Amino acid sequence: METGGERPKTVSQPFKSGFAAIIGRPNVGKSTLLNRITGHKIAIVSDKPQTTRNRIRGVYTDENAQIVFLDTPGIHKPFSKLGDYMVRAAEGALDEVDVVLFLTDVSEELGGGDRYIIERLKNVKTPVILVLNKIDKVPRDGILPVIDAYRQLHDFTEIVPVSAVRGDNVERLLELVIQYLPEGPMFYPPGQVTDHPERFICAELIREKILLLTREEVPHSVAVDVERMETDDRGLVRIGAVIYVERESQKGILIGKGGAMLKEIGRLAREEMERLLGSKIFLELWVKVKKDWRNHEAFLKSLGYRTE
Structure with missing residues (x-):
């Protein structure tokens, strides 16, 4: 009752x-x-x-x-x-x-x-x-x-x-x-959407713009390493990144006539980084040749590729 x-x-x-x-x-x-x-x-x-x-x-x-x-x-x-x-x-x-x-x-x-x-x-x-x-x-x-x-x-x-x-x-x-998930605690704070550091995401954004602007063999021959990322007293984030390619001809394509291609890659990447970080960005890009880098295990590990 x-x-x-x-x-x-x-x-x-x-x-x-x-x-x-x-x-x-x-x-x-x-x-x-x-x-x-x-x-x-x-x-x-x-x-x-x-x-x-x-x-x-x-x-x-x-x-x-x-x-x-x-x-x-x-x-x-x-x-x-x-x-x-x-x-x-x-x-x-x-x-x-x-x-x-x-x-x-x-x-x-x-x-x-x-x-x-x-x-x-x-x-x-x-x-x-x-x-x-x-x-x-x-x-x-x-x-x-x-x-x-x-x-x-x-x-x-x-x-x-x-x-x-x-x-x-x-x-x-x-x-x-x-x-299909088990009961359990949060692994990450509620506002966090990725566990990758900002350097990684910035490197990926640069690579995305290269994929967008280049054709044929160039996209798959590119790796990006953000070597420097620091914020100055004015809140400006200074980022220095190296774009690695496998051949001199690919380097020429990425730099472009009078540096035009590299400037456009940098402009598009910088704009997206500013939206991501909510800060003004000063972005410097360099292009270097590392022959056959995709088959160099030590170099792949230095870029953060792991199998475990």
Whole structure:
């Protein structure tokens, strides 16, 4: 028998936290999705494959949960030690997380690269959510046949169509990810969206502008090292960065006629850094040749590439 007058006690929802890996072929929108989820630009975006080279950690926090995302490099057949590092970084992430998001491009046919990843996923015990990205590029009735094609290849835990560019269905995706997280504490403060230092993000922004402005072999032959980053008495942030290429001809392309290309790279990167840091930036760029740097293990480690 109910006795009125006493409000039922509300049971507070336990806080959940954990790790999610975003994997997929190169250029399917992994970095775009990570930036959409965090609400900040922490991973560079380009139309060129293999843009992401490190496992970038992005952090999403709400009142009930915290998800730490690993935006892994695209899984592809490696042709250099750098490429080998990128693939090992992507595949290694599968063993470290609570949920795997397998991102595909719904506007492209299911290909050999997707099948290769699905074969890898068959050995993974972690829940795998198939995320069909770029639904803004296909008619609605074109999505169901794609879902059926993927269902025939693997028994995915969940299947979620999204548009990372527009944000369609991303909230639903986050709700599903949180369902599969264990109870636990926050790993990062509520306002933190990445664990990468500002130097790393500034180097990535410079590399993004190079990807934007150059073509052919130049983008994949470029590494950026921020050697100096300091704030003076007036609050001006002084950044000095070296752009490494593999050949003299590439150096010439990056510098451009009368230094025009390097100036444009610097201008675009500086403007974005100022938005990111909320400070005035003085940016100096140099271009140096380091022959075949992608196959020099010691040099790769000096730039922060690690396989562990």
